Amino acid sequence: xxxxxxxxxxxxxxxxxxxxxxxxxxxxxxxxxxxxxxxxxxxxxxxxxxxxxxxxxxxxxxxxxxxxxxxxxxxxxxxxxxxxxxxxxxxxxxxxxxxxxxxxxxxxxxxxxxxxxxxxxxxxxxxxxxxxxxxxxxxxxxxxxxxxxxxxxxxxxxxxxxxxxxxxxxxxxxxxxxxxxxxxxxxxxxxxxxxxxxxxxxxxxxxxxxxxxxxxxxxxxxxxxxxxxxxxxxxxxxxxxxxxxxxxxxxxxxxxxxxxxxxxxxxxxxxxxxxxxxxxxxxxxxxxxxxxxxxxxxxxxxxxxxxxxxxxxxxxxxxxxxxxxxxxxxxxxxxxxxxxxxxxxxxxxxxxxxxxxxxxxxxxxxxxxxxxxxxxxxxxxxxxxxxxxxxxxxxxxxxxxxxxxxxxxxxxxxxxxxxxxxxxxxxxxxxxxxxxxxxxxxxxxxxxxxxxxxxxxxxxxxxxxxxxxxxxxxxxxxxxxxxxxxxxxxxxxxxxxxxxxxxxxxxxxxxxxxxxxxxxxxxxxxxxxxxxxxxxxxxxxxxxxxxxxxxxxxxxxxxxxxxxxxxxxxxxxxxxxxxxxxxxxxxxxxxxxxxxxxxxxxxxxxxxxxxxxxxxxxxxxxxxxxxxxxxxxxxxxxxxxxxxxxxxxxxxxxxxxxxxxxxxxxxxxxxxxxxxxxxxxxxxxxxxxxxxxxxxxxxxxxxxxxxxxxxxxxxxxxxxxxxxxxxxxxxxxxxxxxxxxxxxxxxxxxxxxxxxxxxxxxxxxxxxxxxxxxxxxxxxxxxxxxxxxxxxxxxxxxxxxxxxxxxxxxxxxxxxxxxxxxxxxxxxxxxxxxxxxxxxxxxxxxxxxxxxxxxxxxxxxxxxxxxxxxxxxxxxxxxxxxxxxxxxxxxxxxxxxxxxxxxxxxxxxxxxxxxxxxxxxxxxxxxxxxxxxxxxxxxxxxxxxxxxxxxxxxxxxxxxxxxxxxxxxxxxx
Numbered sequence: 001x002x003x004x005x006x007x008x009x010x011x012x013x014x015x016x017x018x019x020x021x022x023x024x025x026x027x028x029x030x031x032x033x034x035x036x037x038x039x040x041x042x043x044x045x046x047x048x049x050x051x052x053x054x055x056x057x058x059x060x061x062x063x064x065x066x067x068x069x070x071x072x073x074x075x076x077x078x079x080x081x082x083x084x085x086x087x088x089x090x091x092x093x094x095x096x097x098x099x100x101x102x103x104x105x106x107x108x109x110x111x112x113x114x115x116x117x118x119x120x121x122x123x124x125x126x127x128x129x130x131x132x133x134x135x136x137x138x139x140x141x142x143x144x145x146x147x148x149x150x151x152x153x154x155x156x157x158x159x160x161x162x163x164x165x166x167x168x169x170x171x172x173x174x175x176x177x178x179x180x181x182x183x184x185x186x187x188x189x190x191x192x193x194x195x196x197x198x199x200x201x202x203x204x205x206x207x208x209x210x211x212x213x214x215x216x217x218x219x220x221x222x223x224x225x226x227x228x229x230x231x232x233x234x235x236x237x238x239x240x241x242x243x244x245x246x247x248x249x250x251x252x253x254x255x256x257x258x259x260x261x262x263x264x265x266x267x268x269x270x271x272x273x274x275x276x277x278x279x280x281x282x283x284x285x286x287x288x289x290x291x292x293x294x295x296x297x298x299x300x301x302x303x304x305x306x307x308x309x310x311x312x313x314x315x316x317x318x319x320x321x322x323x324x325x326x327x328x329x330x331x332x333x334x335x336x337x338x339x340x341x342x343x344x345x346x347x348x349x350x351x352x353x354x355x356x357x358x359x360x361x362x363x364x365x366x367x368x369x370x371x372x373x374x375x376x377x378x379x380x381x382x383x384x385x386x387x388x389x390x391x392x393x394x395x396x397x398x399x400x401x402x403x404x405x406x407x408x409x410x411x412x413x414x415x416x417x418x419x420x421x422x423x424x425x426x427x428x429x430x431x432x433x434x435x436x437x438x439x440x441x442x443x444x445x446x447x448x449x450x451x452x453x454x455x456x457x458x459x460x461x462x463x464x465x466x467x468x469x470x471x472x473x474x475x476x477x478x479x480x481x482x483x484x485x486x487x488x489x490x491x492x493x494x495x496x497x498x499x500x501x502x503x504x505x506x507x508x509x510x511x512x513x514x515x516x517x518x519x520x521x522x523x524x525x526x527x528x529x530x531x532x533x534x535x536x537x538x539x540x541x542x543x544x545x546x547x548x549x550x551x552x553x554x555x556x557x558x559x560x561x562x563x564x565x566x567x568x569x570x571x572x573x574x575x576x577x578x579x580x581x582x583x584x585x586x587x588x589x590x591x592x593x594x595x596x597x598x599x600x601x602x603x604x605x606x607x608x609x610x611x612x613x614x615x616x617x618x619x620x621x622x623x624x625x626x627x628x629x630x631x632x633x634x635x636x637x638x639x640x641x642x643x644x645x646x647x648x649x650x651x652x653x654x655x656x657x658x659x660x661x662x663x664x665x666x667x668x669x670x671x672x673x674x675x676x677x678x679x680x681x682x683x684x685x686x687x688x689x690x691x692x693x694x695x696x697x698x699x700x701x702x703x704x705x706x707x708x709x710x711x712x713x714x715x716x717x718x719x720x721x722x723x724x725x726x727x728x729x730x731x732x733x734x735x736x737x738x739x740x741x742x743x744x745x746x747x748x749x750x751x752x753x754x755x756x757x758x759x760x761x762x763x764x765x766x767x768x769x770x771x772x773x774x775x776x777x778x779x780x781x782x783x784x785x786x787x788x789x790x791x792x793x794x795x796x797x798x799x800x801x802x803x804x805x806x807x808x809x810x811x812x813x814x815x816x817x818x819x820x821x822x823x824x825x826x827x828x829x830x831x832x833x834x835x836x837x838x839x840x841x842x843x844x845x846x847x848x849x850x851x852x853x854x855x856x857x858x859x860x861x862x863x864x865x866x867x868x869x870x871x872x873x874x875x876x877x878x879x880x881x882x883x884x885x886x887x888x889x890x891x892x893x894x895x896x897x898x899x900x901x902x903x904x905x906x907x908x909x910x911x912x913x914x915x916x917x918x919x920x921x922x923x924x925x926x927x928x929x930x931x932x933x934x935x936x937x938x939x940x941x942x943x944x945x946x947x948x949x950x951x952x953x954x955x956x957x958x959x960x961x962x963x964x965x966x967x968x969x970x971x972x973x
Contacts, residue, residue, distance in 0.1 A: 012223035039216035040190035042253025077418035104137035137641035163420030218250030303343035305381035367397035419460035607647035630655035653687035663833030700874025721759035761802035768809035
């Protein structure tokens, strides 16, 4: 047996190992950490993370590891997740595992069939949001695993990752908060070209506070000598060291390989010149049967199940056993207990052997793999990648007919959780299609369906332009007489156009889809396209058109027994009816649609129901019930893994809006900031930022509001008017009357054709307020705004309050008698504390001006209390100033309320950070904090940095001042 080549002692990397342990310690106190480890092939990334993992286990942490797997130049979808899940199945009690996985089991079973029945055909059909849902379920599972002990998650070889794995890693990097998780990522930096998709991700991650980047260098001479001594058991001879170090240049893997070549009898001057030659030279010294088995194994990838290797290799078992033993003893293969097979000790060895194979040899071996897997799928082992393996092997074997069918089948299996990879398979099938005479029979579908599936996968993967191109190709293949398929593809195309912001095109395409299908007899297809059109029209604020299309869709769906379409149409119908004034019946219809969606298990549609219902309740002015419905929807989203689905994101926005109107501003800001930190993108991020800016503007923090909205246009129609309201309020608050006036004028000129009273009334009031406070009111603007208000309905208590406010401001601007006391009643009815406090302050001011100091006392006292409670700093300042001028007594609420700082709870500090802050406030130094809390000084420093960031201060002294001001600490002696 050849002496060992791997050092039994962990050599060097002390600083890097300490960094990983410090990151784990930081994670253990609720500050998730991410360490990205880069380095050239063979530099020791795996050995470093293995050593860190062993120490993590010794410290009581749980460790999950997984590797990205290259399959024919492509990444295997979510292979690190499959690795981690397989280790959980192997090590955890089944009942404990079932409790941890919970509702995620059916979706995770798509990735790892042993979590389900083992039969992929028995799985429920994938939902449109399958990819997003699966990633969030994995995210939730990681959170649950870390609930009772720190968790270290290692994902190796990220340079081979598929897009779905990259999406998951990005989610973990940006969204893990408050849980004890250390995420360690390794990648091979020397083989990544400049356009590799991982580079921009790493650059973006480095801007995240919790991310640390490590680049492993080669060994210096002392470290290389230590490695050789550990392998040999004694210091190496100088000649041996000089030869090994000179040829390896300090690469630890090359040190092992060159030492092995010398031990095998190679002369120093005969050593191969390149790494590939080094690896091949060692392999070629093995017996011919062993080298043949290695070539067969290399065609499978980095690992291969034992039984599959036996079938493809052929020959008798005794000969195979001898060959495998020789390969293992010479450290080319290692036993892979997870897959009950073998894997190459290093991917470089596999790459060198595979690239050295003759083309005919590769074709023959890949064909043998494909035939074996087709005859007995169980040979693939416990992996969900059978179809992908068949697609690879049939393609590499140049068997194009079988490759077409395998590519389509692989895409169908991966579409639910890896749409980018499904698209790749489908595009390969489309490329092969012209060369395969019976491609339609092989694929089990015609080219139109392949194009449609490819377009749907591109859409799910976020490649909207590619999706449109593929839909257009599918439409070009269809001819007159196939109107139903044309209509369904057009409806899908409309969704892609919608997401691209091409609203007019999206509506036109949806209208064309409906026009192709006769209303009688009703069909499922017509119900589908009518739902699509109704959804477009509600986005266009064409409520009447939306209601008509949705009502027809309900009737068609019921006639043909299509409950999914019926539920969707009922939800849209209820929303449009409510917006048109039929609030009671609209809400009832929406609730029926929501109940139907939940009974069908269509959770994405149910979330849309919760979203629309909370929106209607908010429009009605029932802020508390709107908040309750949004909260219930988010609870459902968390339960089924859809928090980051588009509807889950909108529910966060709706909840924060309701909380704002309830006067729970600090709670709303916490919800908003949590959503923003979760990296909610696109229009959802815009909605949250608008709400945060609104709070800032209402509380008098105009610079903060404008900073949030800086460079942001009005956006989609449902955000345009609220955005312009915040902009104009900030401009008015800073004395820029002309800019505020022009902005409001533009907002109404560019607004939707149909009225949106909920958003227009605040602008009418603000526009009249601008004229009243400017000192030079413009009569034509006052008249125009009055006329606009007279044409607007005011069906909710909140809009009636704004109408009352507008009437007072119009009277002020016109020089007529203005009575704020008349607006107090409507403001109180609105159940919006800010509106009530605003009306009360100005009613008290009117009373003071009229000489009625007694009449001013009660409203001013109530206004002061409300403004302090909600954190309306500017309104509170105005109330206190009025009290001083009129010599009235109001409660001294202090600076905390005036600056909207309700307490440390609003800053999101962890328990450990609170402990550290108390010591900071007591004047302790970093070493003293570390000693008192039994943590390292570096960890204490990390906590202090996090506290400074969360409190939005610049130093420990300012952090201590905040703690004292909020009563979180006693003054330092």
